[in-house]
Amino acid sequence: MVRDVTGFRFSTACAGIKETGRPDMALMMADPPARWAGTFTTNQVKAAPVRLGMARLEKGAPLSAILVNSGNANACNGQRGMADTLALCGEVARLLDVPEEQVLMASTGVIGQPLPVEKMTAVLPALVDGLGSATLEEVAKAIMTTDRYPKWETAALEGFPNVEMGGVVKGAGMIHPEMATMLGFFFTNAGLSASALHGITKRAVEESFNRITVDGDQSTNDTVLVLDNGGVRETGGLVRAVASRLEAMMKTLAYKIVDNGEGVTKVVTLQVEGAETPEDARRVAESVGHSPLVKTAFFGEDPNWGRIMAAVGYSGAKIDPEGIDIAFDDTVLVSGGRWKGKEAERAAAGVMKKRDYTLRITLNRGKAAWRFVTSDLSVDYVKINADYRS
Amino acid sequence: MVRDVTGFRFSTACAGIKETGRPDMALMMADPPARWAGTFTTNQVKAAPVRLGMARLEKGAPLSAILVNSGNANACNGQRGMADTLALCGEVARLLDVPEEQVLMASTGVIGQPLPVEKMTAVLPALVDGLGSATLEEVAKAIMTTDRYPKWETAALEGFPNVEMGGVVKGAGMIHPEMATMLGFFFTNAGLSASALHGITKRAVEESFNRITVDGDQSTNDTVLVLDNGGVRETGGLVRAVASRLEAMMKTLAYKIVDNGEGVTKVVTLQVEGAETPEDARRVAESVGHSPLVKTAFFGEDPNWGRIMAAVGYSGAKIDPEGIDIAFDDTVLVSGGRWKGKEAERAAAGVMKKRDYTLRITLNRGKAAWRFVTSDLSVDYVKINADYRS
Numbered sequence: 001m002v003r004d005v006t007g008f009r010f011s012t013a014c015a016g017i018k019e020t021g022r023p024d025m026a027l028m029m030a031d032p033p034a035r036w037a038g039t040f041t042t043n044q045v046k047a048a049p050v051r052l053g054m055a056r057l058e059k060g061a062p063l064s065a066i067l068v069n070s071g072n073a074n075a076c077n078g079q080r081g082m083a084d085t086l087a088l089c090g091e092v093a094r095l096l097d098v099p100e101e102q103v104l105m106a107s108t109g110v111i112g113q114p115l116p117v118e119k120m121t122a123v124l125p126a127l128v129d130g131l132g133s134a135t136l137e138e139v140a141k142a143i144m145t146t147d148r149y150p151k152w153e154t155a156a157l158e159g160f161p162n163v164e165m166g167g168v169v170k171g172a173g174m175i176h177p178e179m180a181t182m183l184g185f186f187f188t189n190a191g192l193s194a195s196a197l198h199g200i201t202k203r204a205v206e207e208s209f210n211r212i213t214v215d216g217d218q219s220t221n222d223t224v225l226v227l228d229n230g231g232v233r234e235t236g237g238l239v240r241a242v243a244s245r246l247e248a249m250m251k252t253l254a255y256k257i258v259d260n261g262e263g264v265t266k267v268v269t270l271q272v273e274g275a276e277t278p279e280d281a282r283r284v285a286e287s288v289g290h291s292p293l294v295k296t297a298f299f300g301e302d303p304n305w306g307r308i309m310a311a312v313g314y315s316g317a318k319i320d321p322e323g324i325d326i327a328f329d330d331t332v333l334v335s336g337g338r339w340k341g342k343e344a345e346r347a348a349a350g351v352m353k354k355r356d357y358t359l360r361i362t363l364n365r366g367k368a369a370w371r372f373v374t375s376d377l378s379v380d381y382v383k384i385n386a387d388y389r390s
Numbered sequence: 391m392v393r394d395v396t397g398f399r400f401s402t403a404c405a406g407i408k409e410t411g412r413p414d415m416a417l418m419m420a421d422p423p424a425r426w427a428g429t430f431t432t433n434q435v436k437a438a439p440v441r442l443g444m445a446r447l448e449k450g451a452p453l454s455a456i457l458v459n460s461g462n463a464n465a466c467n468g469q470r471g472m473a474d475t476l477a478l479c480g481e482v483a484r485l486l487d488v489p490e491e492q493v494l495m496a497s498t499g500v501i502g503q504p505l506p507v508e509k510m511t512a513v514l515p516a517l518v519d520g521l522g523s524a525t526l527e528e529v530a531k532a533i534m535t536t537d538r539y540p541k542w543e544t545a546a547l548e549g550f551p552n553v554e555m556g557g558v559v560k561g562a563g564m565i566h567p568e569m570a571t572m573l574g575f576f577f578t579n580a581g582l583s584a585s586a587l588h589g590i591t592k593r594a595v596e597e598s599f600n601r602i603t604v605d606g607d608q609s610t611n612d613t614v615l616v617l618d619n620g621g622v623r624e625t626g627g628l629v630r631a632v633a634s635r636l637e638a639m640m641k642t643l644a645y646k647i648v649d650n651g652e653g654v655t656k657v658v659t660l661q662v663e664g665a666e667t668p669e670d671a672r673r674v675a676e677s678v679g680h681s682p683l684v685k686t687a688f689f690g691e692d693p694n695w696g697r698i699m700a701a702v703g704y705s706g707a708k709i710d711p712e713g714i715d716i717a718f719d720d721t722v723l724v725s726g727g728r729w730k731g732k733e734a735e736r737a738a739a740g741v742m743k744k745r746d747y748t749l750r751i752t753l754n755r756g757k758a759a760w761r762f763v764t765s766d767l768s769v770d771y772v773k774i775n776a777d778y779r780s
Contacts, residue, residue, distance in 0.1 A: 042704070043700060043703040043704045044702075044703040044704070044709055044711060045699050045700060045702065045703030045709075045711045046703075046711075073696075075696070075699075076696065076699055076711065076727055076728065076729070077728075078712060078726075078727065078728055110696070111695075111696030111699065111700070112695065112696050112699075112728070112729045218700065218703075218704040219700065220696075220699070220700055220703060292682065292767070292771075292775075293775060296771075296772050296775035296776045297775070297776070299772065299776045300775070300776030302776070305501075305502065306463075306465070306466065306500070306501030306502050306610075309435050309465075309466055309501065309502075309610070310433060310435060310501070310608065310609065310610055312434075312435065313433040313434040313435030313436075313608075313610060314432070314433045314434070314608040319434055319435075321434065321435045321436075321466065322468060336468075337466055337468065338466065338467075338468055338502070339466070339502045377682070377772060378772065378776075379769050379772045379773060379776075381682075381686075381772070382686050382689065382767060382768065382769045382771070382772055383769060385682075385683060385686035385687070385690070386686045386687070386689045386690030386692070386768075386769075
């Protein structure tokens with residue numbers, strides 16, 4: 001039996017939701033049932049499985065299984081959307097012989113098309129029988145939509161030899177909204193309480209998946225769940241160690257979501273420093289990181305600092321235009337709001353030829369900072385998104 | 391002598407700021423001096439001429455002349471930027487023999503390069519001597535940067551036979567930030583007081599230039615000025631007539647700014663209706679109108695309603711996902727949050743083949759509405775902006 005994280009078993013299947021013939025369903029089982037925490041999209045248009053997950057998280061029952069499908073988001077399907085979700089969760093519960101409220105679903109794919117429930121129900125027995133046969137990598141592949149590569153991580157915990165951790169995500173930014181969504185599932189046998197789990201999940205998501213963008217569009221289906229089914233043996237040291245490792249895993253996987261976005265040729269880490277407040281630093285980072293003009297300049301490898309200054313200026317953060325420094329990696333291009341000249345520009349252009357670099361914006365007004373990972377806006381991004389359904 | 395609006399004279403010149411050899415400076419003179427109102431960019435990074443305009447508007451002196459240049463924004467030039475602006479305004483005042491505080495400048499073009507003051511000063515005598523030789527169309531040409539065509543309007547006022555109005559704008563959305571900026575100058579001899587002028591200008595700009603987007607980036611130089619040098623003879627009827635005509639002119643010219651944006655192949659009027667508050671309607675309109683995914687779908691002529699629903703959902707407005715209707719011109723594609731089927735989709739795709747159409751989003755929660763004009767996001771947009779300085 002494949003075992004990435006003790007206490008969790010996985011299986012995948014091909015239900016034919018996607019036309020590619022590749023696996024498009026996965027089942028994840030926690031045995032024993034897990035304490036869990038979760039974060040969901042803040043989009044008001046929420047897919048049925050998201051609404052079910054939020055309701056069940058509030059009730060606080062443990063989690064035994066998560067059924068995931070790609071190829072169909074089950075969003076904007078009215079009452080039928082929820083009925084289908086409940087029916088599939090109910091059937092999984094029956095086959096696994098666990099209480100119905102211990103099963104969740106997560107979906108990603110086309111919006112506004114009913115789930116092909118019959119096809120999906122038909123593979124449930126095989127998914128249940130196959131539990132333990134799939135690796136996290138195979139799960140990562142089954143939940144991909146337009147992702148270019150599967151994204152998963154496993155980790156040991158220094159000082160806690162029996163603790164195992166693993167995680168799997170899908171997402172290509174929000175490059176394909178019908179096919180987009182960021183899903184993430186994290187597993188451990190560490191033994192944290194539900195309340196500790198909530199705290200560290202919220203913080204780790206804030207530091208990772210909430211700090212990336214491809215195009216600023218937010219999905220109807222975003223879901224991150226963290227499961228722990230180890231015997232509870234919580235200590236401060238353990239909680240801190242799990243929190244730190246979880247955040248590191250999520251950061252790595254969040255970076256990969258941007259990196260593997262279709263059309264992406266540059267992954268740029270924006271490091272905003274010297275703001276009066278973290279909120280101001282975040283405003284600047286998101287303003288620059290979402291600016292189509294800055295992002296096309298990334299694509300064109302053009303150290304176009306005027307576009308960056310303009311985006312800083314309309315961010316809403318408190319700034320002093322003549323106090324701003326801008327650097328590409330270690331090359332300072334703008335100092336005190338003024339251009340450093342042609343030599344600096346040539347050096348900055350050299351940095352921009354790399355696939356990954358850091359753009360540092362220093363406001364020189366305070367001590368708050370914010371990190372944000374963004375991508376370029378490429379010709380392929382437009383082509384892919386314009387041609388996608390035609 | 392060319393006369394578009396009685397009391398105003400114009401001239402243009404080629405100072406060689408732009409390398410194209412086309413006219414890149416214009417002088418506009420109000421004789422007698424005009425009462426005036428203005429709106430300026432809210433970007434915190436403000437070009438020197440914008441800062442000077444804001445200061446002089448606050449002081450309330452009348453306006454005799456506006457010197458405009460294209461090819462250089464005079465933004466991010468530190469103290470030198472303001473010194474150059476003051477020097478050029480001072481020289482114009484000297485040549486025209488008017489008080490210095492009655493002269494303004496407006497600039498558009500590259501950020502962060504000092505103005506070529508010598509070249510510009512050299513053509514000032516010719517600009518002054520030539521006053522009255524240029525039409526509004528020629529002024530429109532002189533202040534273009536990447537605009538594809540000149541944009542100006544003249545208008546008569548029904549019921550007020552002696553009142554003349556004219557206006558000229560430049561702007562290609564914010565497609566070229568270094569070369570971008572929206573400038574607008576409006577002239578009339580109607581005879582409104584300064585306070586009436588302020589009120590109608592604010593409202594007309596709100597209904598026109600504040601309701602358009604190409605890419606959501608906001609310039610360092612945006613400026614709209616409205617001048618009136620008619621003998622004051624204000625009546626309620628006259629104010630209403632001027633307000634209405636000014637708003638109509640600004641709407642027409644605002645629409646042209648989107649239409650002539652480089653890379654633009656579609657001009658889409660978003661009409662959001664049935665919101666609880668105008669602010670909610672605006673949020674939905676701006677969220678949809680700025681979404682890269684919705685805009686690439688416009689480019690691809692794909693009635694991709696899932697992207698629209700998602701953008702409505704993350705707008706922050708109060709919505710009921712199952713109460714939303716979406717129509718392309720008269721073709722209803724989504725009703726009560728649900729897809730109307732393949733035939734409706736084919737009809738919507740037909741509408742999207744046009745260059746101009748209306749996308750109507752009805753929230754069915756209240757009576758507030760908002761109109762917003764946006765464009766598609768095309769392959770050419772990215773190519774132009776990526777390659778612009780290389």
